Amino acid sequence: MYHLIKKDILMQKRALKLSILLIIFFTFTLSNIGPAGLTIGVLAITYQLALGASALEDKNNSDIILISLPIKRTTIVLSKYVSIYFYAAYAILGFYLAYLIINLLNLRLDIPFNFTGLIGAIIAVTLFCSISFPLIFKYGFLKAKMANLIIFFVFVFGGTGLVSYLSENNKLMLSQDLITFLKNRSDIEIFIILMVPLVLILICSYFVSLNFYRKREF
Amino acid sequence: MNKILEVSNLSKSYKDFSLKGINITLEKGYIMGFIGPNGSGKSTTIKLIMNLIKKNSGNIKIFGLDNEQNNIAIKERIGFVYDENHFYEELTVKEMKDVISPFYSRWDERIFNKYVKDFELPLNKEIKHLSKGMKMKFSLAIALSHQAELLIMDEPTSGLDPLIRSELLDVLQSLLQDENKSIFFSTHITSDLDKIADFITLINNGEIILSKTKDELLEEHCIVKGSKKQLNNDQGNFIGLKQNDFGFEALSKNKKEVIKQFGDSIMIEKPTLEDIMVFYTRRSDHHVSSH
Incomplete structure (x- = not known):
C-alpha cells in the first residue's frame, strides 16, 4: 500500500508544487472567514491531489497495470482512501507553516489555525472522498468528473450555507439544542461524537468502492 | 504438470462481439503465437487470462491453478507486455520500477539492471518522453526481472520499427533456452512468429479456427x-x-x-x-x- 501511495505522490510532483501556491493564496483570501477558511483550504488542496491522482490514472489507463501486477484489489482501493489523509496532512502542514511564518513576521493577518478548523477539515475531506471515490471506482475519473465537481461545490457552498442558516436562525429548536449541546462539550468530546458516524460512512464507502472495483472491467 | 496455460470453453459476450467457448493449451517451455485479424478476440482472451475482465463461462488455469481463485499467486509468476503503454507517464523509468518491484517477491534487481544496460534505458527520463520502442523495452525489462515462468504479450510489436521488433524477438528466443519459461504472444504481424513460435493458434470472430505446431501447420x-x-x-x-x-x-x-x-x-x-x-x-x- 505504501508503494501505491508513494506512486500517487511521485506522479503529482507538479501538482504538489502548485498546491504550495494554493496554500499561500488561501492563507490570504480565506483568513477572514474564521475556522471555515482552514477547512475549505485543506479540502480544496486534498480535492486537487486526490482527484488529480485519479485523473492521471485514468489518462494512462494505468489500472490495467495495477490489476496485472500481484496486487489485491483491496490494497488498491484502501491505498486511495489512506492517501487522502496524507494529502490532508500535507495541506495542514502547509497552512501551519504559513501560520508560523505570519506570526513570526508579525503580519496583520488573522490566520485561522485552530482545532475546530482542523476537525472541520478532517470531516469535510472524509465526507467528500466517501462520496466521490465510489463513483471513481465504478466509472473511472473522467466519467465521474462532472458528478464529483457538483459534489464539491454542493459541499463548499451547501456546507457554509447550512452553517450560516443555522446560526442566523438560532431560534430554531434543533439548532439551539444542538448549539447548547455542543457548547457543553469539550473539543475532544465533539471530535469523538463526530468521528463515530464519520468512520461508519468511511467504512461503508470503502466497501461500496471495493465492490464496484471488483466488478469493473478494463 | 506440463500445462502452463489451459483455457477451456471460455466465453465472453459483448453487445457486438462474443468469444465463443474457446480452448487453448500451452505446454511448458514453448512459445505460442496467438494470431488473428484485428477484432478477432485476441485482446479479449488476454484480458480474460489476466483477470482484467470477467468471463461469462469456462475455465482458465495457469500453472494448474484457477486464475480467479489464485490471482495473486499466478500474477507473481507472470510477466506481461501490452500493446500500449499503461505505465504512469509522469514517473521516470526508475520511479516506476521502484513502485512495481516491491510487489514481486522474486524481483531480481541484477537482471533488471542488465536489461537497462542492454536496452540502453534512460533511468531518469520520464516515461512520457520515451519512444514507443523504448516504452516496450521498459515493459519487457519489468516483465523479465521477476523470474516469470509465463510471459503474456498482447501485440507487443505493433507500431514498432523492424529493428526493435527483431531485437525483441532475439530476446524472446534467448529466453526460451530456459526450459521453464513459456510465452503466449498475440499478434497480427505473423512474420514475428516465423522465427520464434512453436505453436500457432488462430482466432477469428471469437472462435478458434486452428491450434497446432507451426511446423505441422506449414507442412500440411x-x-x-x-x-x-x-x-x-x-x-x-x-x-x-x-x-x-x-x-x-x-x-x-x-x-x-x-x-x-x-x-x-x-x-x-x-x-x-x-x-x-x-x-x-x-x-x-x-x-x-x-x-
Missing part, C-alpha cells in the same frame, strides 16, 4: 497458383480462394488431392503464416469452408 498447408481457366467448379480442396484477371491463388490442406486434380499445370508453394491467416479469415465471397 500449401498455396496453389494457377490460371483462371484451370479453375473448375470443384473447389472442395481449397480453404480460401483469391482471384484476379491473371489467375487464382488458393490455400489448400490437401496437397496430394490438389496435384491429382490439377496435375502439373499449377504451381504449388509453401505458405507463410500470413497466407494461412489471410485465407482462413478473409471476409470474401470466395471463401470456401474447409469443413
Whole structure:
C-alpha cells in the first residue's frame, strides 16, 4: 500500500508544487472567514491531489497495470482512501507553516489555525472522498468528473450555507439544542461524537468502492 | 504438470462481439503465437487470462491453478507486455520500477539492471518522453526481472520499427533456452512468429479456427497458383480462394488431392503464416469452408 501511495505522490510532483501556491493564496483570501477558511483550504488542496491522482490514472489507463501486477484489489482501493489523509496532512502542514511564518513576521493577518478548523477539515475531506471515490471506482475519473465537481461545490457552498442558516436562525429548536449541546462539550468530546458516524460512512464507502472495483472491467 | 496455460470453453459476450467457448493449451517451455485479424478476440482472451475482465463461462488455469481463485499467486509468476503503454507517464523509468518491484517477491534487481544496460534505458527520463520502442523495452525489462515462468504479450510489436521488433524477438528466443519459461504472444504481424513460435493458434470472430505446431501447420498447408481457366467448379480442396484477371491463388490442406486434380499445370508453394491467416479469415465471397 505504501508503494501505491508513494506512486500517487511521485506522479503529482507538479501538482504538489502548485498546491504550495494554493496554500499561500488561501492563507490570504480565506483568513477572514474564521475556522471555515482552514477547512475549505485543506479540502480544496486534498480535492486537487486526490482527484488529480485519479485523473492521471485514468489518462494512462494505468489500472490495467495495477490489476496485472500481484496486487489485491483491496490494497488498491484502501491505498486511495489512506492517501487522502496524507494529502490532508500535507495541506495542514502547509497552512501551519504559513501560520508560523505570519506570526513570526508579525503580519496583520488573522490566520485561522485552530482545532475546530482542523476537525472541520478532517470531516469535510472524509465526507467528500466517501462520496466521490465510489463513483471513481465504478466509472473511472473522467466519467465521474462532472458528478464529483457538483459534489464539491454542493459541499463548499451547501456546507457554509447550512452553517450560516443555522446560526442566523438560532431560534430554531434543533439548532439551539444542538448549539447548547455542543457548547457543553469539550473539543475532544465533539471530535469523538463526530468521528463515530464519520468512520461508519468511511467504512461503508470503502466497501461500496471495493465492490464496484471488483466488478469493473478494463 | 506440463500445462502452463489451459483455457477451456471460455466465453465472453459483448453487445457486438462474443468469444465463443474457446480452448487453448500451452505446454511448458514453448512459445505460442496467438494470431488473428484485428477484432478477432485476441485482446479479449488476454484480458480474460489476466483477470482484467470477467468471463461469462469456462475455465482458465495457469500453472494448474484457477486464475480467479489464485490471482495473486499466478500474477507473481507472470510477466506481461501490452500493446500500449499503461505505465504512469509522469514517473521516470526508475520511479516506476521502484513502485512495481516491491510487489514481486522474486524481483531480481541484477537482471533488471542488465536489461537497462542492454536496452540502453534512460533511468531518469520520464516515461512520457520515451519512444514507443523504448516504452516496450521498459515493459519487457519489468516483465523479465521477476523470474516469470509465463510471459503474456498482447501485440507487443505493433507500431514498432523492424529493428526493435527483431531485437525483441532475439530476446524472446534467448529466453526460451530456459526450459521453464513459456510465452503466449498475440499478434497480427505473423512474420514475428516465423522465427520464434512453436505453436500457432488462430482466432477469428471469437472462435478458434486452428491450434497446432507451426511446423505441422506449414507442412500440411500449401498455396496453389494457377490460371483462371484451370479453375473448375470443384473447389472442395481449397480453404480460401483469391482471384484476379491473371489467375487464382488458393490455400489448400490437401496437397496430394490438389496435384491429382490439377496435375502439373499449377504451381504449388509453401505458405507463410500470413497466407494461412489471410485465407482462413478473409471476409470474401470466395471463401470456401474447409469443413
